[in-house]
Amino acid sequence: MFGVWSPGEDVAKLTYFGLYALQHRGQESAGIAVSDGTRIVVYKDMGLVAQVFDESVLTTLRGHVAVGHCRYSTSGASVWENAQPTFRSTSSGSLALGHNGNLINTLELAAMVDAAADRRGRAGTSDTDVLTALFADPRTSSVEESALAALPRVRGAFSLVFMDEQTLYAARDPQGFRPLVLGRLARGWVVASETAALDIIGAAFVREVEPGELIAIDERGVRSSTFAPARPRGCLFEYVYLARPDTTIAGRSVQATRVEVGRRLAAEHPAQADLVIPVPESGTPAAIGYAEASGIPYGQGLVKNSYVGRTFIQPSQTIRQRGIRLKLNPLRGVIAGKRVVVVDDSIVRGNTQRAIVAMLREAGAAQVHVRISSPPVSWPCFYGIDFATRAELIAGSLSVAEIRGSIGADSLGFISLDGLIEASTIPAANLCRACFDGDYPIPVAEAERGKHVLEGAGVSRTRP
C-alpha cells in the first residue's frame, strides 16, 4: 500500500513508483485512487502494476492526494470487484481505501453494516469491502468520524491507507501485524507498507505508524489519534520472507536479520559440504550468513527467471510439466559433483523443495543438504498470509525427519524459533509467531477461519 498527500506533485506517478517498489507484497491486481480536492477517480485492474498502468492512464489521474494498492488476496476471491482501492460514497463525498492484512471478525462487522441498513450495493466480497462500508457510515458527518467510531471494533490485521477528497488517512491495528510507515517529501507526506517504497521516490523516513493509531494528513499537517492501546505483535514472517531486504522494520534492517539467521543456522545445523547456494531471491541473505559462519564457499547454483510473476498467458501442458523450471534453472557446471547446502526461506507444502532437490540431483549434485531460515510452518495464518490449511502444511503432520524423507534431501535443518527471534532483535513478547508455534495473539473463531464469501444482501458463509 502507498499513499501520498502532496500539492504540486504528480501524485499518481509517485504512487505508481511506490507500488512498483511494493509489487512483491501482491501481484494479483493493482489500483490507484486520486483526488483533486473535489472528486476521487479510481483506476484498477487485474495484473501487475506495470501491466495495469501506463503513461496515458497515469496522465489522466490528476490531483494532490492519492492512495495505491497491489493485492494479494486472503479474504475474498481474486476478481476485479475485489481489487483495491475500494470506493464508496459517503454522507460528505466519497472514500477510497486500501488494506493490507486480514480481518478476523468480518462476519460480525458485516452484520453491523447490515444492521445500519446500508445495503446499497456492496460491490466486492472481501473483508476490505465491509471495512469500506463501515467507514462510509451515512450517519456520520466525515470519513474521519466514521473511521474513529469503527476502528476500535475491527479485529485482526489491518494496515490501511484511505482518503476522502481532501485528506489522506493511515491506520494500523493495535497489534501492528503488518508494517506501515510515514515519510516526508519536500512538499508533502507519504505513507507506505515498507521503507523501501519511501527510498524509491526520495521520501525521508519519519516514523512508523504506531499500532492503534489513526493519522490524518491535509493542509493542516499530520494529526494523530489513538483508537486503541498498542499491544505490539508484529509479524515474524515479515523478516523471513515478506518484506524486501532493503526495508527497515522497527529500526532493524531486514537484510541484516536474514544474514544473522543464516549465521545461526550454520551453528545450529552444520553440514559437511563443498558449496552453499541460495534459492533466489529470499534465500540469498541467509545463504550468505551460512557460508560466512561455516567457511563453506558461497556460490550461485540456481538462476531465477525474475519475470515469472503473474502472467495472463497460461502455460501449455508441456510447459506446465516443467513445473519449477519456469522459475529456477540449475547451473550444472557449478553444482556437478559437489556436496551442496541449499538455503531457502521456508517450507510450506514441501512441493517446491522436493522439486529443487530433484533438480539439483539431476544437475549432478553429490549430496543435497537443505537448510531453512524459518522454523517449520505448522499452523495457518489468519492475519494476512494465505499459507494453507493445517492439513496442507507439510510440517502440520510430519516431523523434520519425515519432511527430509518426503523432499528427498540428504539432511534437513530449520532455524530454531528462539534463533529466529533473537536474530530479529525484537522482544519475543512483541512478535506474532503463531504459524510456527500455534500461539495466536488474538483468538480466531471457527466461523472466521475460512475464506469469506460475502453475498450482496449480507448473507454470509465461509468455505474452508
Ligand code: SF4
Ligand atoms: S501467523 Fe505467522 S505469518 Fe501470520 S502474522 Fe503471525 S507470524 Fe506472521
